Amino acid sequence: MDDADIILSLIMFCNINTLMTLYKINTRYRNILGNKYVLQLLTGKFSLRTVESFDEFVKEYKEYMLFILDKISLVYHKYLEFNYDTVVHLYVPKSQHFHCSDDIIIDVLLDGYDVQDIYITQLILDAFKNGDAIYNINDNLVLDIEKLGTGDYIKIKYDKDKLMDESMMVIPYQIVILQVDKVDKVESFMCDRSYIIVDALLSQVNISRKIKNDDLTINDILIATGILLLHDKSIINEGDGYKILKQNNNMIMLEPNINNNTDVLIDYID
Numbered sequence: 123m124d125d126a127d128i129i130l131s132l133i134m135f136c137n138i139n140t141l142m143t144l145y146k147i148n149t150r151y152r153n154i155l156g157n158k159y160v161l162q163l164l165t166g167k168f169s170l171r172t173v174e175s176f177d178e179f180v181k182e183y184k185e186y187m188l189f190i191l192d193k194i195s196l197v198y199h200k201y202l203e204f205n206y207d208t209v210v211h212l213y214v215p216k217s218q219h220f221h222c223s224d225d226i227i228i229d230v231l232l233d234g235y236d237v238q239d240i241y242i243t244q245l246i247l248d249a250f251k252n253g254d255a256i257y258n259i260n261d262n263l264v265l266d267i268e269k270l271g272t273g274d275y276i277k278i279k280y281d282k283d284k285l286m287d288e289s290m291m292v293i294p295y296q297i298v299i300l301q302v303d304k305v306d307k308v309e310s311f312m313c314d315r316s317y318i319i320v321d322a323l324l325s326q327v328n329i330s331r332k333i334k335n336d337d338l339t340i341n342d343i344l345i346a347t348g349i350l351l352l353h354d355k356s357i358i359n360e361g362d363g364y365k366i367l368k369q370n371n372n373m374i375m376l377e378p379n380i381n382n383n384t385d386v387l388i389d390y391i392d
Contacts, residue, residue: 128154133163137292138183139337145176152176180294187291189244191340192363194285195378200348200358204289208280214246214270215239241363245278246270255279293338298329299375300346301367318346347378357381 132141132154141164144151154160155176165173170186173179199206246267249256256264259275270276302325317334320327327346331338347358358380365377 125154129160129163132160133167137337138168138180138294139292142180142294184294187293187340188364188366189248190288190291191343192241192359193245193248194280194288194340195344195347195359195363196361197280197285198289198344198348198358200351203344204282204285208282208285210245210278210280212242212245212276212278214272214274214276215242246276249278252284254281254284289339289341289344291340293331293340293343293374295338295369295372295374296331297373298338298343298346299373300327300329300343300350301325301375301377302327302350302380315342315345318342318349320349343376347380350378350380 128151132144132151136144141155145155146152155164158174161173161176161179164179165171165182168183168186170179170182173182194204196210197206197208198204246256248254250267255278257277257279258264264270264276315334317330318327319330319333327349329338329342329346334342343364344358351358358378360379360381362379364379367375367377369375
């Protein structure tokens with residue numbers, strides 16, 4: 123097989139875990155995957171920013187995966203999944219930083235932002251990029267990002283089918299661990315998926331690729347997080363997303379931003 127056929131196969135058929143394995147075990151594939159032209163094709167396939175090396179590509183993929191996890195967990199329901207309210211309410215931060223790059227890629231200058239501003243800004247930019255419906259306080263559709271002003275209330279209406287597709291994004295880890303504060307939040311819960319294991323002693327839910335015998339996905343993390351919810355009104359992501367507690371090449375430990383208080387329902391991200 124010549125290099126052109128290999129490149130086509132890599133782009134068409136390989137997910138992130140396959141690419142990482144090939145890069146690790148085979149010199150020929152390592153050289154191909156380090157080629158800037160191939161990296162450009164790969165970043166285009168996964169909707170990532172331009173990178174200069176394969177290691178940078180993997181890092182960018184992991185960051186984007188966590189952003190997608192945080193985004194769709196805002197509207198994920200424990201029982202109804204995405205067949206519920208797929209609207210996110212928020213306020214525009216520091217809109218003077220919005221700008222367009224290369225007439226195609228929507229980007230943002232992050233200087234002067236705090237962490238939450240960056241998160242909200244990414245949600246807005248991602249919505250424009252993906253063609254999600256954005257409405258202002260008068261329920262008028264916003265088509266031009268330049269029309270947004272600092273402090274403006276908006277709501278993003280996500281498409282259910284798009285959310286379902288994004289939830290199948292592959293996780294580039296062998297093990298995902300969800301860590302919570304209290305043991306009693308997980309003691310009484312069972313899961314019918316054998317690869318999702320509740321460890322009440324350590325206050326953890328473990329998700330294993332080895333036991334699943336297939337790649338882990340964002341959907342697996344959402345299902346595992348649902349185990350920690352005490353009732354159907356619990357919030358799977360109160361606005362801050364999943365916090366990374368530790369990670370290595372094979373494992374990532376996350377702390378979900380859940381809220382089991384029935385008296386508090388999220389109306390917007392503040």
